[in-house]
Amino acid sequence: MRLATNSAAALGALVLFGAGFAGPVTADNLTATSWGGSYSESQRKAYYEPFMKATGHTVLEDEWGGDLAKIRAMVETNTYTTHVIDAESPDVQQGCDEGILEPIDYDALGFGPDDMAAGAGHECGVGTISWSTTLVYDKDQISGAGPANWADFWNVSKFPGKRALYKGANPNLEFALFADGVAASDMYKVLSTPEGVDRAFAKLSELKPHLIWWESGAQAPQLLADKEVSMTSAWNGRAYTAIVNDGRNFEIVWDGQVIDYDYWIVPAGHPELALAWEFIKFASSPENQGNQSKYISYGCLRKGCDAYVDPKILPHLPTAPANMKNWLKSSTNWWVDNGDDMSKRYNTWVAKD
Secondary structure (H helix, E strand, O other): OOOOOOOOOOOOOOEEEEEEOOOOOOOOEEEEEEOOHHHHHHHHHHHHHHHHHHHOOEEEEEEOOOOHHHHHHHHHHOOOOOOEEEEEHHHHHHHHHHOOEOOOOHHHHOOOHHHEOOOOEOOOOEEEEEEEEEEEEEOOOOOOOOOOOHHHHHOOOOOOOOEEEEOOOOOHHHHHHHHOOOOHHHHHHHHOOHHHHHHHHHHHHHHHHHEEEEOOOOHHHHHHHOOOOOEEEEEHHHHHHHHHOOOOOEEEEEEEEEEEEEEEEOEOOOOOHHHHHHHHHHHOOHHHHHHHOOOOOOEOOEOOHHHHOOOOOHHHOOOOHHHOOOEEEOOHHHHHHHHHHHHHHHHHHHHOO
8 A cells, every 4th residue: 555645633542653663562552554544544444443442452553654674673673663564465475485474373363364355364464455556537637538548548649648657666567568468367477577577668668758756645646636647547545535535526447457455464573462463353354344445445355344345335446346357466476576676677767867
């Protein structure tokens, strides 16, 4: 989900410390670290407030930007400032490989990986949402038939004006290859060759004169609202919130969406594992996972959770059948193996005139 800048205010016994990690953990206080903005607000309503009411524990909120170095520092110094962290799948795999994440005690949770969607029950993480990065455009700026896919996003003759993309390689390499005609089934075969990576960067270079970068989830819909761009990539939940809560005249294009999962993780060696497992068990119940979609349109991952999703919300989830006619599951393994090199190359490419 990456860092969001518009932090919500603390509510009652809930305290938000802001970006970075908070002070040392305290018995009976659980610190949950996530991405801020409307996403953390959805977690507050679906998980934190009900957990406090059910258990008497106080939940303290914190934010991060996906920097594993902060978890490494906690583990190496044996100084823990958070119990549970919402993390993206490449960070879960990398942290697990490094040994800085606690293996999940599924016996303590009372359910196992088979009770989750495929891939959601990880050795070091418990899946909490499915989300996607999609193409979104402003219907106030583009009347009539709008862009239908990533090839249209690249078509500045048919759709003039500025576009916005996330200021990072993932998943822009995939979007570039979608625009260049690569099928989802071939995506990581192509990207696993030097020629495929060169092809993706060449396609990105075609669009570079027309691009503005966004760096937080809130920025993408705001760039559309401010008319700085006519179309952008965006996390589907942020786009949905802008449409439903803010009344924006935006359209989500599901063709070519890249789907990924977020997970609850725990720093290795945490001294209060029982409290961490208690929270993850609570937050991972089918009912509570399904309820989160009331507040943001991300899919749930515990089997049976769809029964608790508002039927009005189901068509707006990334996993709705109508939205999965041409989609891609982000390859955690590919990004773990190649992410550092791709990020270095991408950042160098962005910095060039």
